[in-house]
Amino acid sequence: MKSSRAVWLCNGGMLCIAFVGSLIPVYLTTFGETFGNLSKHDLGRIPATMFIGAFISILISGPLADRFGAKRFAVGGMAFCVIGLLSISLAPSYTVLLFASGVLGLGAGVLDMILSPIISALCPENRVSAMNRLHAYYCLGVVGIVLISSLCLYLQLPWRWVIAFFALMPLTLGVGFLGTSLPPLVHPDHERYRLRHLLLRPRFYAALCMILFVGAIEEGMGQWLPAYSESVLGYSKSTGGMALAGFALFMGIGRLYSSFIIQRIGPYATVLGCAITCTVFYTLASRATNPAVALSACMLVGLGCSVLWPTTLGMTADRIPQGGATMFSFMAGVGNVGCILAPWSEGVVADEKGLRFAIGLGALSPFLLILLVIAIWFSDSRHDPKAVVH
DSSP: OHHHHHHHHHHHHHHHHHHHHHHHHHTHHHHHHHTTSOOHHHHHHHHHHHHHHHHHHHHHHHHHHHHHOSHHHHHHHHHHHHHHHHHHHHOOSHHHHHHHHHHHHHHHHHHHHHHHHHHHHHOTTSHHHHHHHHHHHHHHHHHHHHHHHHHHHHTTOOHHHHHHHTTHHHHHHHHHHHTOOOOOSSOTTSOOOOHHHHTTOHHHHHHHHHHHHHHHHHHHHHTTHHHHHHHTSOOOHHHHHHHHHHHHHHHHHHHHTHHHHHHHHHHHHHHHHHHHHHHHHHHHHHHOSSHHHHHHHHHHHHHHTTTHHHHHHHHHHHHOTTOHHHHHHHHHHHHHHHHHHHHHHHHHHHHHHOHHHHHHHTTHHHHHHHHHHHHHHHHHHHHOGGGGTO
């Protein structure tokens, strides 16, 4: 029963991360209007600042969680999310908004770091599938919050009140984690790898490169999709929010059904196929002259990238089961570097070349992932042929 409750609390934590990742892009153009007709570069700094906060907290909290246990960090992550959401709702200026976004990122980073190793410890026999189920709740959270916030935009409800309202969920979950026992992050029969041991494993560096490209693929489209829909394709704000919901819905569907695909063709072939799919849809989204076709391609990137993040985590946990929270923190941290660089660089490129060109440039990330996965697949198959199948 306690194990089941811990799983459900982790699922709720993924919903909170979805809140962090989705509220800002939905209200990105609203922030631009509220705080003085901000440029696309300035708008790109808002989600980038959030991911910088996430990156910092991930790297700091991971090794500490291995020492002091998961509960403190699960509760602390929820507390930062509450503070960040309330601070955004009260922000009087663009500078304060950036600071509040960073605080929100701190909370999301701690949660992003701690939830995956908890699930890995709870489900050691099927880590890849369990990781995909956990991260499917991120997608469900994105769909739910985008639908609600889009309805709020349509009803013209004050955005400050809407964002403050969403602080209730991390507050409730934080209380829930306080009363729940959580497992050790490394099985008692295994000796946990310290950072120096991880840094001696070439496979760990390969996993870091994979998650870097995966973060860029997800957020390069996810953070700019509403703005691209509105400013380039000519749709309304509410339609842009609904497009992001569609992006997340496709992502959730892919993660929920990923176990059926992975069991049949293996994780390597799954990741390779998804990377190819993302390359195709990124290109179509930027080049299609029909707005409906372009918007559909944007949303279908969500299906293509759906299993990439959790499957990369699960594959790495299977290859390095002694990694603990330290391993997950470095992977999440590097993944968030991709999340930082993609929307920020696309904003810079958009100011010079236009947002359509910037979205097309996003196809570079899945293309590089294709080359990397082929190299890793070949290397791993030489050392352990069974590992690339199961």
